[in-house]
Amino acid sequence: MARLINNRYYFDYNATSPLAKSVHDWLSNGDLLFANPSSIHSSGKKSKRFINETKNFLRETFSVPVDYKLFFHSGASEGINSLVKGFAQKFYASGERVHFVHSAVDHSCVYNLKDELELYGHKVSTFGVDKNGDYDIEEVISLLNTTNGPKLLNFTWVNNENGVVWDLDDLTRIKDETNCSIHVDAVQSVGKIENWNQLNKIIDAYTFSGHKFGAMKGVGFSFVKETFPFCSLIRGGGQQEGMRSGTENTTGIYSIKLALEDVLKNQNYDELYNAKKLIEDSIEEHLSGESRVISKDSKRRNGNTIYLILPGRKADILITAFDLARMDVSSGSACSSGAVLPSRVLLSMGVNEEDAKSALRFSFSYELCLEESKEYSEKIISVLKRFS
Structure with a gap:
């Protein structure tokens, strides 16, 4: 069983983490x-x-x-x-x-x-x-x-x-x-x-x-x-x-x-990396080319972050859908007056403005394990499939 924080699935560890x-x-x-x-x-x-x-x-x-x-x-x-x-x-x-x-x-x-x-x-x-x-x-x-x-x-x-x-x-x-x-x-x-x-x-x-x-x-x-x-x-x-x-x-x-x-004491990097990869691979498989993972081909990536673009979908709508499903995710970009602005990072990487507004970032705890990742991937995909 995956760990819940305040009865929610928290996937925004790059923003901040709960107290150890x-x-x-x-x-x-x-x-x-x-x-x-x-x-x-x-x-x-x-x-x-x-x-x-x-x-x-x-x-x-x-x-x-x-x-x-x-x-x-x-x-x-x-x-x-x-x-x-x-x-x-x-x-x-x-x-x-x-x-x-x-x-x-x-x-x-x-x-x-x-x-x-x-x-x-x-x-x-x-x-x-x-x-x-x-x-x-x-x-x-x-x-x-x-x-x-x-x-x-x-x-x-x-x-x-x-x-x-x-x-x-x-x-x-x-x-x-x-x-x-x-x-x-x-x-x-x-x-x-x-x-x-x-x-x-x-x-x-x-x-x-x-x-x-x-x-x-x-x-x-x-x-x-x-x-x-x-x-x-x-x-x-x-x-x-x-x-x-x-x-x-x-x-x-x-x-x-x-x-x-x-x-x-508790970090197992290999398990973290493999657990994150399982979630990432599951998302790509179920969305069948309708999404793309940012920086997937970079020289090196960390073990806890998935940055996803879903062309044609708006990040603020996606985030609201995840929120209603008790999942906390991020767009990875600035928010102002309720409007998601295109990420400066994505624009700097050559992503067009429209796609930059459809980005979702999932960032997980360093204690993420394979057992949790299976449940997480099912939860995430259940929301994303509604927009495919």
Whole structure:
């Protein structure tokens, strides 16, 4: 029997995940960490101890060298803004302008930095992707080498919409040939790919967000090399070595440790991949060419995401049908005033606007198993067949 959440089938794990069982159990016991970890009394020291325990756990889990610092923030949007804008501000203060390079399929918190960076005279360049969501390393290197000053590349490890995985090993060559700084958006990696905790140690910074893998919302973390130049986005009391001032969210921070422990204990990537593939194959078989799976032919995809286009159908109508059938799915695109807008990611991959409005994204838990996938596929197909 498949697991239900609030008596519903939840297929939107790329948007957010429910609390991990370990987090839920810990919160339920009521012994919450309320004291300010900067206070020197016993309660404050207890909060600090839980933060330090989480830091040590993260360093061990990701095997990060001592030349990486670690700071916590409210999540990926803040973390990425802190690092990208902080990098630009650091050089702006000394009279220099930076070159920021990112992809057309990056998350909005990256893509929408363009106007603000250009307002201060920085250069922003965007590289494209092919129809499968893969990028051309030669284009990226060439783009970075159009300038000689400080430059920063944002690299999305796993795409939140299409599930395409880019190779971290490529970044060694990019860095060698361009002398750029590199930030990796690692938000969608945990539990969704193999070896998600094996980082390329030449990278300058990585950012993660807790709610994507079962921790609380409003908390994330970044690894940053000591040599990476950036100014803190949030100034204040100088907490976290000045990288992010403000009283730390101790409860949220400790939930990261608990949730990651669950992932390490319970993830079976091979079963996840095969279970997702069973659902995907079943959909294609029953719809007999009436649908297509986005990025199916990419070099590498994650283990939990199916991005489907059903030409001629409207995503908002499909989502409503799934909702009435107690299934939570996503269009993978922005919604405004009840209207589904075409996904920027799909348009960047060459999908026409009409088809981009008919996209559905299914994203599953890292604990998806074959037994569940059989039930899930039957439920999903029962709705889709009504529109065939």
